[in-house]
Amino acid sequence: MSAAAATRARRGPVDPYADAPDHGPVRFLHRLNPLAKIAAPLPAIVALIVSRDIAVPLAFILIALVLLLVGAHLTGRALLGLFVVLPVAAAVLAVSFGLWADASRVDTTPVLFRLGDYRFHLGSLAVGTATSLRLVAILVLSLVAGLTSSGPDLVRALVQQLRVPYRVGYTALAAYRFVPRFGHELEVIRQAHRVRGMAAGRGPVAAVRRWIGYVVPLLAGGIRHAERVALAMDSRAFGAHRTRTERHLVPFRVRDGVFVIVFWLVTAIVVTAGILRPFPFLEAS
Amino acid sequence: MTAPVLRARGVRIRHDGSERTTPDGVGLEVRPGEVVLVLGPSGSGKSTLVLALNGLVPHAVPATLEGSIVVDGVETASTTVAELSRRVSMVFQDPDAQIVTGTLLDEVCFGPENLLVPVEAVLARAEAALRQVGLWERRHENPDRLSGGGRQRLAIACALALDSAVMVLDEPTANLDPVGIDEVYAVLERLVQTGEHALVLVEHNLDAAIGLVDRVVVIDRDGRPAFDGPTRSVLRDNMEALVGMGVWLPSAMLAGRRLRAAGHPVPELPLTPTELTALLDTLVPPASAVPVGAAAGSTEIDGAVELAPAGNAVSVRGLRVVKGRSEILHGVDLEIERGAFVAIVGTNGAGKTTLLQSIAGVAAPPRGTVEVLGIDPARVDVRRLARTVGFVFQNPEHQFIRGTVADELAHGLELQKTGPAEIERQVGRMLERFGLTAQRDVHPFLLSGGQKRRLSVGTALIAGAPVLALDEPTFGQDRERAAELLDILNGLNAGGTTVLVVTHDLQLVADHASHVLVLDAGRVAAYDRTAAVLASGALEAAGLAPPPLVRAFRAAGDPAWHALTRLADLDAPSASRSPAEEAP
Secondary structure (H helix, E strand, O other): OOHHHHHHHHHOOOOOOOOOOOOOOOOHHHHOOHHHHHHOOHHHHHHHHHOOOOHHHHHHHHHHHHHHHHHOOOOHHHHHHHHHHHHHHHHHHHHHHHHHOOHHHOOOOOEEEEEOOEEEEHHHHHHHHHHHHHHHHHHHHHHHHHOOOOHHHHHHHHHHOOOOOHHHHHHHHHHHOHHHHHHHHHHHHHHHHHHOOOOOOOHHHHHHHHHHHHHHHHHHHHHHHHHHHHHHHHHOOOOOOOOOOOOOOOOOOHHHHHHHHHHHHHHHHHHHHHHHOOOHHHOOO | OOOOOEEEEEEEEEEOOOOOOOOEEEEEEEOOOOEEEEEOOOOOOHHHHHHHHOOHHHHOOOEEEEEEEEEOOEEHHHOOHHHHOOOEEEEOOOHHHHOOOOOHHHHHHHHHHHOOOOHHHHHHHHHHHHHHOOOHHHOOOOHHHOOHHHHHHHHHHHHHHOOOOEEEEEOOOOOOOHHHHHHHHHHHHHHHHHOOOEEEEEOOOHHHHHHHOOEEEEEOOOOOEEEEEEHHHHHHHOHHHHHHHOOOOOHHHHHHHHHHHOOOOOOOOOOOHHHHHHHHOOOOOOHHHOOOHHHHHOOOHHHHHHHOOOOEEEEEEEEEEEEOOEEEEEEEEEEEEOOOEEEEEOOOOOOHHHHHHHHHOOOOOOOOOEEEOOEOOOOOOHHHHHHHEEEEOOOHHHHOOOOOHHHHHHHHHHHOOOOHHHHHHHHHHHHHHOOOHHHOOOOHHHOOHHHHHHHHHHHHHOOOOOEEEEEOOOOOOOHHHHHHHHHHHHHHHHOOOEEEEEOOOHHHHHHHOOEEEEEEOOEEEEEEEHHHHHHHOHHHHOOOOOOHHHHHHHOOOOHHHOOOOOHHHHOOOOOOOOHHHHOO
């Protein structure tokens, strides 16, 4: 194992606090303001929520994937998720949503298969696919910001551009530290309860009882920890003034504006084309 | 004489909802460059007092404050905590609860940034602070990747970056292993040498601290001021009073006291391990104090072991444990005899807790590798396991599952399908044994720290387990709580219970364990009687530093002292007891 690999192994899978890495001018998404990356796909996401057909979500999925492939430095894990897990999930969702679709509205379309009295129509699959693609498109669009921004940068941008009070932003960031700690603590509590024979009993009622048993010690520990962190932050002048010195500026530059406007224009074109329906064979029903 | 930077007069603090006023009328003066140690038994209000020095009491912690605390000309009661942070900085006990940001550099900059210090000055301060604690090279790393000692050094750097006249440290090493404690004190020593920082220290680990301290302020059990003066005169002139009060003293001093009681000429009590070594070199070691090798084990606690019938409580054969992708234990073989008091020691990541959990069946070991009194923890059900081995988790709250203390104890017996009358009888007996009778209907979470610990031991024992396993039972506890627990464990052990303890506290090991198991990177580096292991150098080979007393004895010129490892070894038959035992 090389030294670098060893470092990575020790660091664990993700360091949510790591500085946003710079992967060069081609991987431009990493250099954009996190707010721009959230604002740009917002109209598209709203359009997807109200859209019914297959072409619009498909177009947005393609746009987002191309953006990510070109503009983002993707790890092997992210690539696997985007190009293997996501299509499989989309297919499963399409069939599942199809089963839920109202069969009376699509009973003119050919029957794909039967289960006893139940007939699964091509129309059902089309409706299921449309719904599933909408969900996938929303997910992929949010990944444009999600895979290329760091938590601290987002907080800084919220404080610097949106004038969110820094007390709120930095408290949220500090609270994020609790998550792995809670995870570990929960694991120990479950172990302890198992040893004491709390695992007895199966089924949902016993499971709920077990979880209530975990919550009390978890909360007791969590509140104590939060109080200590608060005292430590107070002792270091947190909240002394309305603003604080910012060493890392996360500016909103011309390129951020260009990115947002271009993305909005593309969104408008895709949505307009979707309404005009130039590809009737892609229509769900 | 320079004027004090911090002056507290007649400080009385009562927490909201509490009857007690602790501290009660305490005064404190700190001059530039001075190191002041605040001493007192549990409940004397030491921590409350230091929280008042930067205004957290009463501004952030609801409490009433009487008297006056003036720092750098500013009255704390009428100034915000944020404003006071320019004058008084704080380092707390738990390193994890002081980290807010994602890199060491951001963390150190956090304080000055809040104070609107310009960027260049923030960076200059951060660099100076990180260099002082030896972490500048690691400034871009996530604080999570530092060891406990490293994170506490980071907390000191954060305090330094505030550029305050006074730094307050509240039990800064209570959560650290011996290596971490040494790291923190190496940093503090350098700070004190610069003469630029006044420190106020609350600390139980006096062996490490005492060399730095100029002045001691002692608060008694009721929060009243007891003594205030230069370290040496306060400790030496009032030693018996301090011992009676339940204040922990440097182990070198307690050793000197015992030597004196044993009839040695001790003109002046030693305070540091170095002074103890110097004292030993002037003394003639008595014949009785020369237990060498195996003979060293055959005093006091071990006597019971010798009489116990032979036979193994625990056998481990070729135990390998894999977690995730890495193997934690690489083939452990071990035989622990019945009635032993075994301390499992090793550096972080050596596999101590994993081994203990495998033995106790908390995490099932591979089948056929572990046998505890004839059963394989990997194959038996919870009920049978609970009758054989009890496990006490590091944090007692984690294992409480019922609504009252009595139910908590009864739970283990209900699992065994014991009859109600018998349960009632046994619960009553256990409540009495652990001094919890008055609390029988209290919710376990509302008990005090010591009571919780006793209850957790009681629940582990109530099903009749003859083997008790404890994971870091003294971690983060003050000396008094630790001593109380060890008294319980010694009592159980004397009654025949086999005790296994994972611990970082090597003086505890030396004083109480009959056997020591040294783990090094997933392998058994040594397993033998305590004295033999301490004398063998196995601790050092595994990256552990021997406890201060052992180091002091071993540094003595006459090799006759070298085999001594604990205070009890110094006793003449009539010598008095240690403060741990005398504390109520």
